[in-house]
Amino acid sequence: MPAVAATLDAVQSATESGYKWGFSTDIEMDLAPKGLNEDIIRLISERKDEPAWMLAWRLKAYAAWLQMEEPDWSSVEHPPIDYQALHYYAAPKKKAGPKSLDEVDPELLRMYEKLGIPLKERAILAGVEIPEGERPPIAIDAVFDSVSVATTFRSTLAKSGVIFCPISEAIREHPDLVKQYIGSVVPAGDNYFAALNSAVFTDGSFVFIPKGVRCPMELSTYFRINAQNTGQFERTLIIAEAGSHVSYLEGCTAPQRDENQLHAAVVELVAMDDATIKYSTVQNWYPGDAEGRGGIYNFVTKRAACRGARSKVSWTQVETGSAITWKYPSCILIGDDSVGEFYSVAVTTNRQQADTGTKMIHIGRNTRSTIVSKGISAGRSNNTYRGQVKVMPKAHGARNHTQCDSLLIGDQCGAHTVPYIECRNPTAKLEHEATTSKIADDQLFYCRQRGLSAEDAVGLIVNGFCKEVLKELPMEFAVEAQKLLAVSLEGSVG
Amino acid sequence: MSASPPNAMQLATTGFLARFEGNSGLRANPVRRRAAETLRHVGLPTQREEAWHFTSLRPLAGIAFQGAHAVHDHGHDLLARVAGIGGPRIVFVNGRHDTAASEMPDFTTVGEPALDETEDAVSLLNTMFADDGAHIEIPPGVDGETILLASLGVAGAEPVAFHPRHRVRLHPGARLTLIDVSLGRGTYLNNPVFDIEVAEGAMLTHLRLQDDATDAFHLSSVRATIASRGTYDSFALTLGARLARMEVHARLAGVHGAAHLNAAQLLGGIQHADFTTVVAHDAPSCASRQTVKNVLTGKSRGVFQGRIEVARAAQKTDGYQMNQALLLSPDAEIDSKPQLQIYADDVKCSHGATVGELDADQLFYLRSRGIAEPAARAILVRAFLAEALDPIAHEDTRAVMEHAIDAWWKGHNP
Numbered sequence: 001m002p003a004v005a006a007t008l009d010a011v012q013s014a015t016e017s018g019y020k021w022g023f024s025t026d027i028e029m030d031l032a033p034k035g036l037n038e039d040i041i042r043l044i045s046e047r048k049d050e051p052a053w054m055l056a057w058r059l060k061a062y063a064a065w066l067q068m069e070e071p072d073w074s075s076v077e078h079p080p081i082d083y084q085a086l087h088y089y090a091a092p093k094k095k096a097g098p099k100s101l102d103e104v105d106p107e108l109l110r111m112y113e114k115l116g117i118p119l120k121e122r123a124i125l126a127g128v129e130i131p132e133g134e135r136p137p138i139a140i141d142a143v144f145d146s147v148s149v150a151t152t153f154r155s156t157l158a159k160s161g162v163i164f165c166p167i168s169e170a171i172r173e174h175p176d177l178v179k180q181y182i183g184s185v186v187p188a189g190d191n192y193f194a195a196l197n198s199a200v201f202t203d204g205s206f207v208f209i210p211k212g213v214r215c216p217m218e219l220s221t222y223f224r225i226n227a228q229n230t231g232q233f234e235r236t237l238i239i240a241e242a243g244s245h246v247s248y249l250e251g252c253t254a255p256q257r258d259e260n261q262l263h264a265a266v267v268e269l270v271a272m273d274d275a276t277i278k279y280s281t282v283q284n285w286y287p288g289d290a291e292g293r294g295g296i297y298n299f300v301t302k303r304a305a306c307r308g309a310r311s312k313v314s315w316t317q318v319e320t321g322s323a324i325t326w327k328y329p330s331c332i333l334i335g336d337d338s339v340g341e342f343y344s345v346a347v348t349t350n351r352q353q354a355d356t357g358t359k360m361i362h363i364g365r366n367t368r369s370t371i372v373s374k375g376i377s378a379g380r381s382n383n384t385y386r387g388q389v390k391v392m393p394k395a396h397g398a399r400n401h402t403q404c405d406s407l408l409i410g411d412q413c414g415a416h417t418v419p420y421i422e423c424r425n426p427t428a429k430l431e432h433e434a435t436t437s438k439i440a441d442d443q444l445f446y447c448r449q450r451g452l453s454a455e456d457a458v459g460l461i462v463n464g465f466c467k468e469v470l471k472e473l474p475m476e477f478a479v480e481a482q483k484l485l486a487v488s489l490e491g492s493v494g
Numbered sequence: 495m496s497a498s499p500p501n502a503m504q505l506a507t508t509g510f511l512a513r514f515e516g517n518s519g520l521r522a523n524p525v526r527r528r529a530a531e532t533l534r535h536v537g538l539p540t541q542r543e544e545a546w547h548f549t550s551l552r553p554l555a556g557i558a559f560q561g562a563h564a565v566h567d568h569g570h571d572l573l574a575r576v577a578g579i580g581g582p583r584i585v586f587v588n589g590r591h592d593t594a595a596s597e598m599p600d601f602t603t604v605g606e607p608a609l610d611e612t613e614d615a616v617s618l619l620n621t622m623f624a625d626d627g628a629h630i631e632i633p634p635g636v637d638g639e640t641i642l643l644a645s646l647g648v649a650g651a652e653p654v655a656f657h658p659r660h661r662v663r664l665h666p667g668a669r670l671t672l673i674d675v676s677l678g679r680g681t682y683l684n685n686p687v688f689d690i691e692v693a694e695g696a697m698l699t700h701l702r703l704q705d706d707a708t709d710a711f712h713l714s715s716v717r718a719t720i721a722s723r724g725t726y727d728s729f730a731l732t733l734g735a736r737l738a739r740m741e742v743h744a745r746l747a748g749v750h751g752a753a754h755l756n757a758a759q760l761l762g763g764i765q766h767a768d769f770t771t772v773v774a775h776d777a778p779s780c781a782s783r784q785t786v787k788n789v790l791t792g793k794s795r796g797v798f799q800g801r802i803e804v805a806r807a808a809q810k811t812d813g814y815q816m817n818q819a820l821l822l823s824p825d826a827e828i829d830s831k832p833q834l835q836i837y838a839d840d841v842k843c844s845h846g847a848t849v850g851e852l853d854a855d856q857l858f859y860l861r862s863r864g865i866a867e868p869a870a871r872a873i874l875v876r877a878f879l880a881e882a883l884d885p886i887a888h889e890d891t892r893a894v895m896e897h898a899i900d901a902w903w904k905g906h907n908p
Contacts, residue, residue, distance in 0.1 A: 073544065391849075393824070393825075406834075406836070408836065408838075408839035408841070409839065410839055411806065411809070411838060411839045411840070412806075413837075413839070414835070414836060414837045415834070415836045416833070416834060416835045416836065417832075417833060417834040417845070418831070418833050419830075419831065419832060419833070419847070420829070420830075420831050421828070421829070421830040421831070421832075421847050421849065422548075422827070422828070422829045422830075423819070423821065423827065423828045423829075423849045424826075424827045425821075425824070426821035426822065426823060426824055426826060426850075426851040427851055428821075428849060428850065429848075429849070429850040430847070430848060430849040430850070431846075431847070431848050432830075432832070432845075432846060432847035432848070433844070433845070433846045433847075434832070434834060434844060434845050434846075435843070435844040436834055436836050436841060436842075436843040436844070437841070437842055437843075438839045438840055438841070
């Protein structure tokens with residue numbers, strides 16, 4: 001779809017004010033009591049029917065978490081989080097466990113319909129019509145609060161040997177794989193929020209692509225936070241064996257709620273020789289109202305280990321939601337000739353705060369990384385790019401190019417850039433450039449004199465500003481992302 | 495925390511505090527006492543602090559610095575290195591004004607400085623101990639021409655520390671070129687603070703050569719306030735010291751002010767040098783420019799931290815920062831953190847950073863024209879530095895600096 005048409009369409013469809021996806025679904029919930037202690041962790045582990053080693057791992061993480069202090073180095077500010085006032089386990093009430101889609105609670109299915117993700121087989125994300133045989137379909141592992149309710153396309157995937165299932169299922173069905181890789185990229189005690197996640201994670205996705213397999217379809221998880229006061233603690237683990245290829249999409253919307261919701265996910269990616277993982281995110285959780293009340297606190301640890309030679313991991317993210325975004329998808333480039341990429345668009349409006357960026361750690365020879373970050377601040381928000389490029393002594397021929405651009409809309413917002421460039425090998429070539437500017441008056445004038453309204457013009461210019469990142473998204477996401485950008489910035493000019 | 499044995503930084507802090515406590519003259523001043531109290535509370539910075547992430551003051555621990563006292567060796571021979579710079583000069587030896595070597599310029603006095611409250615640890619140290627310094631005040635509309643401010647450090651068996659506090663004030667429309675050089679031998683800590691005020695339409699050119707002894711420590715701070723249409727134009731060349739940190743804080747307080755904070759760091763051996771800048775754009779329509787070049791050999795480590803802060807009111811800000819590093823040896827390291835912190839929307843701010851070795855194609859080009867490799871390398875390094883050196887309008891100083899760079903290059907490429 002051409003960018004112009006998409007933008008116009010987006011602006012039109014967004015004229016209803018407020019948070020478009022802010023509805024909530026009434027489904028009976030199975031809630032654990034509020035608070036966090038060893039008993040809650042035991043309860044989670046028991047409900048999930050986990051083996052003893054998993055419980056031990058969780059308890060160890062909890063012990064580490066108790067010793068840690070909440071980090072304060074980022075530029076985000078929020079009232080202290082009362083970790084004892086949250087529910088750490090919430091599952092939609094289920095009968096015997098759905099065997100097929102027919103058994104899934106119809107309330108849930110209706111909700112997904114509202115969100116525009118038909119779960120039915122052969123249906124494609126957001127109803128985009130694609131002629132038969134032109135594109136492979138998409139598999140969705142839907143996460144409703146904490147429990148994956150349905151997984152589609154299992155049989156197709158199974159034929160090629162791909163495992164795509166909720167992580168709790170993987171712990172039961174593929175314990176050796178999980179045991180080998182979980183915590184190997186983000187250790188349980190890595191940071192405050194990762195430790196918390198390791199102790200209490202309830203669900204998430206597990207993906208295993210066997211040697212030499214090109215995953216026959218794009219994998220997608222639809223996250224959605226529901227029940228009031230439940231933090232979501234997903235754990236995602238993706239393993240791409242030698243020569244394999246997978247593209248994974250993660251998208252989120254959340255219903256409107258008054259109280260802040262805590263979200264602390266951990267995503268671990270492992271890429272072996274010649275493997276490629278493409279991880280795309282569109283994040284549109286509830287950002288809070290105009291005064292910053294409510295909204296999701298999003299503290300995420302995402303990290304990829306490019307262990308094999310010529311392995312490649314590409315992170316693409318479009319971040320428009322959440323009251324607070326704190327996330328730094330990173331690549332540890334261990335294998336020779338491995339490649340890390342980070343493409344990011346972060347939009348903040350009203351009183352949103354985003355502190356996001358990446359880390360590229362070059363360890364192997366001839367490792368390459370690319371960082372393209374586009375930050376857009378409007379209203380009274382603050383948007384920070386924080387990134388690190390580190391070249392270790394043995395990373396001969398390492399190469400990095402970083403570009404971070406910030407766009408300011410309005411004079412009450414802030415845009416910040418905090419890059420760390422550390423080089424310990426003379427053969428490395430690093431380039432970093434950053435710019436900050438506002439939307440140029442002549443660009444606006446050009447659009448206006450051709451009959452576009454101020455808002456349409458801004459949508460158009462912003463989409464152009466983000467083009468380098470949006471083109472990295474899979475097509476279905478690119479369309480959704482363009483709409484999100486325009487909707488997010490609605491009302492911020494004029 | 496309190497139960498654990500003191501670490502190296504706590505020991506270093508204690509050393510300075512003990513020297514302060516032992517001097518009743520210093521203790522009499524309430525500003526100094528408050529500085530000492532603050533330092534006792536916060537301690538010298540460790541690498542856990544964001545501003546000191548890349549630079550460790552640990553090498554200071556375990557060195558029992560003595561206060562500057564009467565010296566037999568005045569180190570006047572060191573001045574030969576800057577003989578090419580004519581005109582009046584103010585010479586300090588181990589932080590004390592040396593009347594014999596000085597040729598006092600107009601508008602200048604020396605003596606115990608007026609002390610402002612300071613915040614960061616390095617300036618706190620200066621506030622505790624500063625008992626001498628130059629006070630330069632150029633009247634409105636006057637061209638103060640050129641003043642050479644030379645700081646010589648000479649230490650024998652006993653390491654010394656000195657903390658001069660210089661004040662430079664340019665009244666509206668005044669002009670001055672201040673050439674500030676640090677030279678020395680032995681183990682010493684040179685910890686100067688410059689308090690600089692550039693009034694409306696005034697222009698200060700501040701050219702700095704830090705060629706301290708290879709065993710010396712150099713911790714300096716410049717705090718400059720620039721009023722409307724004023725210009726603070728500085729260039730700092732770092733060649734010396736085992737551990738150096740130059741901090742420059744420039745505040746653009748009036749419309750159409752300008753700040754240029756250019757620097758070059760040439761390091762070898764186990765040297766560590768840190769150039770840290772904060773440019774605060776507090777008023778609209780100001781411009782700041784920074785070009786910082788690092789040439790690193792041996793096991794040296796270069797650090798550049800530059801922050802551009804743009805306040806809400808500072809619309810039409812134009813900020814630019816370029817940081818480049820050449821790594822000439824496998825063990826050299828560069829750490830760079832160019833930072834933008836922007837709260838106004840109608841601004842144009844950008845920064846760039848590059849790291850790499852000498853370009854193989856360029857080397858080949860020169861060699862294919864019959865230039866031997868060492869000479870070709872020298873040409874490319876000089877070309878790399880040219881962008882930072884070119885803006886130096888003061889010919890004598892530029893010649894001295896280029897000579898110093900040539901000497902440095904010969905010293906590191908025998």
